[in-house]
Amino acid sequence: MSDPITLMILSPYGAPVKQIMLSKKIFWFTGFLFIAVLTGLGFGAYDYYQLRQTAFDTRELEGTITSHQEIVLIQRRQIQKFAGEINLLKSKLMALNGFEKQIRVIANLDHPDAQNGLFGVGGSIPEDLDPKLSLKEKHNSLIREMHGQIDQLEQASENQEAYFETLLKELDGQKTLLACTPAIRPTKGVITSAFGSRNSPFTNLKEFHKGLDIAARKGTPVYVTANGKVTFAGVKGAFGKLIVVDHGHGLVTRYAHLSKILKKTGDRVKRSEKIGLMGNTGRSTGPHLHYEVRLNGMPVNPKKYILN
Structure with a gap:
């Protein structure tokens, strides 16, 4: 049997020295166990730190994603509103064009051939786009669509303005002609x-x-x-x-x-x-x-x- 290991515990106040006798097996087992516990605690602390950091990064990423989603949603709503306003303006221009045609029919005036192609009917809003497109592709597609419709509206408004100017001149001529055309009884009787x-x-x-x-x-x-x-x-x-x-x-x-x-x-x-x-x-x-x-x-x- 191997010699035991003696542990001496000294007291700072002059008390008798305490001795603890341990066998070498118990000593080494206790030391190994102590080291294992320390190592386990170290790994546990490291894993805990990593988990906390991952959770923090995840929350930060979720916040960033949420923020981007809110921005995208706001932009989407703005684009939807803009597209709706464009379509409303287009409808009003088409109504004005139809009103002008009615006036021409009533006044028996010719229609400019170009009026039949004032602009194409309809327009895309975000719901009309291909859902398979990426967010960036959708955004770019919407921007192109908006610019295209703005150019179309500008051209249509210029055309309609020119048509109304022509109509006013023709109506002025018609007004003069009508005023100079006999239309009432010359006397009672x-x-x-x-x-x-x-x-x-x-x-x-x-x-x-x-x-x-x-x-x-x-x-x-x-x-x-x-x-x-x-x-x-x-x-x-x-x-x-x-x-x-x-x-x-x-x-x-x-x-x-x-x-x-x-x-x-x-x-x-x-x-x-x-x-x-x-x-x-x-x-x-x-x-x-x-x-x-x-x-x-x-x-x-x-x-x-x-x-x-």
């Missing part, structure tokens, strides 16, 4: 003789009546039926006191048998302006207005030019 073939009130023979006879009391106001210029105001044979108004565009109106002329040659007149009073001058059987409309020198039915 009863139509006693229509335009066309009739028996003459003087000879009872067939003749072509070139105007419209409207009978009422002497002195009933007579109104010009469209904007124009007085080219004659005076007495002319069987017409008696006569006013002739040139409306331009080949249109001329005549107002005969007046009792009084209120305008003179060269005067500018506007529709519904009083130009004379009904009478019985010239070759006439009673107080009435003989009203004529001539287009390019040819008598036409005045009823076609009475809208009220």
Whole structure:
């Protein structure tokens, strides 16, 4: 049996020395166990530190990912809003384009051929994109789409502006034409003789009546039926006191048998302006207005030019 190992424990206060007798096996086993425990504690502490560091890194990474996800979500919502606004503007432009076409139809104006291709219909928003694309590819695709639609809207707005400018000019021309086109009754009263073939009130023979006879009391106001210029105001044979108004565009109106002329040659007149009073001058059987409309020198039915 091997010699035991003696451990002496000294007291700092002068107490007797304590001795502990251990066999070598127990001593070495205890030492090995102590070293093993220390080693285990060291590895445990290292693993714990690594786990804590990994957990910290994981939380930090999760925070970064969450932050990026929030940024991406905000950008996505902004892009969705932007895309929606672009499509709304496009819809409004298309509505304006349709409104312009309706005006042209009503005003009987030609349509510019280029209007049919104002811009393509529809537009992508984020939900329309291929879900297989990466986030970066989606972002780049959306940016390209946005720029493309912005360019398209700019071109469309320029086109629509040009169309409206053209339309305004054409409508202005139409407005002038409409203002110079006879459109109202020249006086109150009863139509006693229509335009066309009739028996003459003087000879009872067939003749072509070139105007419209409207009978009422002497002195009933007579109104010009469209904007124009007085080219004659005076007495002319069987017409008696006569006013002739040139409306331009080949249109001329005549107002005969007046009792009084209120305008003179060269005067500018506007529709519904009083130009004379009904009478019985010239070759006439009673107080009435003989009203004529001539287009390019040819008598036409005045009823076609009475809208009220």
